[in-house]
Amino acid sequence: MSPALQFDAARLAATARALRVRIIRMIANAGSGHPGGSLSAIDVITYLYFHRMRTRPAEPGWKDRDRFVLSKGHCAPALYAALACAGYFPDATLDTLREIGSPLQGHPDMRKTPGVDMTTGSLGQGFACAAGIALGGKLQGRDFRTYAMLGDGECQEGVVWEAAMAAAHYRLDNLIAIVDNNGCQTDGYTRDILAIEPICEKWRAFGWQVSRINGHDFGAIHKAVERAQVRDGRPHAIIADTVKGKGLRAMENNPKWHGLPPTAEEAELFAAELAGELR
């Protein structure tokens, strides 16, 4: 999308709503997947793909494109929905998610899916790879930005902090980490499993410029990502406080929906709820 595009929160909200429906249907269809974290992440992903990032869907390998690394790779359905909507591949491909031979693997695969900038799925690795991409961009003197989205549970991985340290050391101010801080992980609430707070202080102590926002407020996302364009030698972390399962009353803040697919019937009810019919 063009960076010159006028910021339009209502348009982005409408796109995100449509992508939420697509995510739910895709996961129900596949019979497995991670709906909760896909729904918490989709507003930020929508903002990036439909307002912020310089990309060319018809030329996914364009060297100057902005990169997006979904380090919390299990939320691939959110990325796939955005990529299809942006025109990287046909919408119908989404119905093949997790099927034998599908370009849409359970976790993002840069060799199989047009638009996927890095293969991810083993938590922490994608973020470290993103630091490598940002370093490569700097070395080549290219002006692209690298956005990496991490989960809050993912911040428990040691390699996240190894990479955070290296990014600050190498002054990767072209790297923007966004923590989708939805408060839940597979076994329960993050605060009970292994608390990550105070998370802003951690990133700051590692040499990052940090902001904390409501990750479902497009105005706040816009402001934070805009601020993160500044290149003053420090990498940028945005802690996006989100709601797991955002948009569906039954799913919101319920760790049960971390890795549980909705049934076909549930999917239709959820789609109707998202469409506003049950409000």
Added chain:
Amino acid sequence: MIVAQPNREMYGRTLVELGEQDARIVVLEADIAKSTNTFQFQRRFPERFFEIGVAEMNMVCMAAGLAATGFVPFASTFCVFASMRACEGIRTSIAYPKLNVKIVATNAGVEIAGDGATHQGIEDLAIMRAIPNLTVLSPSDPVTTRRAVLAMARTEGPFYMRLGRQAAKVLHAEETPFEVGRMIRLREGRDVTLIATGNMVEQALTAAEILSSLKVEARVLDCHTIKPIDVAAIVAAARETGAIVTAEDHNIVGGLGGAVCEVVAEHAPTIVRRVGVADVFPGSGRDYRRLLEHYDLDAANIVLSAREALHSCHAVVS
């Protein structure tokens, strides 16, 4: 002219040679540049050298990211850390997406001596060999080390290369043809075949001389590529000579010996004896040659294994 030196030194030299020719070559290091010899590249090309600190998993993942932007990263650390601490990064972020990263693991095997079991990587060939898409190299001498480094740089795709710590004699003529995946025949013989890798190739050559004095003529193959393994050379050895002895400074489980046994069992059943670390954690030693002897990683044990192999194969025949 190439002279005897640790293979890791030749690696460092060749990196500089590559750096002169190709601006895409970048080097990542995890705080042991003097040991891995990447300091040579660091001196010449400081702007293309990245010290990642004591963080091997991050190093290999950042190398993957650099490869994704078009660079040709060489990432080095000790064999134990490369193959185990950073293993999953190599698997998932490099081998699976077929990124053009070259992992060079130095100070492999028992021969590092003094540091003991924590630093004696004897599992890496088995582990790396089990990862799809990864080519696994283990050259024996400075000539083949140089050729292996050049081959890695010009071949797109993920590589893992293992190098020892100690000085390595020159075993190959500089013009010897070197091809990834093809063993080099260093000596011809019809009675038994010795297939060795890394520092054990020199031991195998010594063993072949001893065997010759005992009227046993050994073929000696330098297996510098553990994966893809040279099936044709192994099958030919099985068919044309009486038995096979493998030799590696590595656990006998899953490395060169394992790879050869797989091929032999499927294509040409033959007696195989494996010389290697006997599935134990080794330990420290002040003198590495004595330590290698202590763990039976020497020419004497290769000779013994060859004679046992021939004896048992005659027993099978009669």
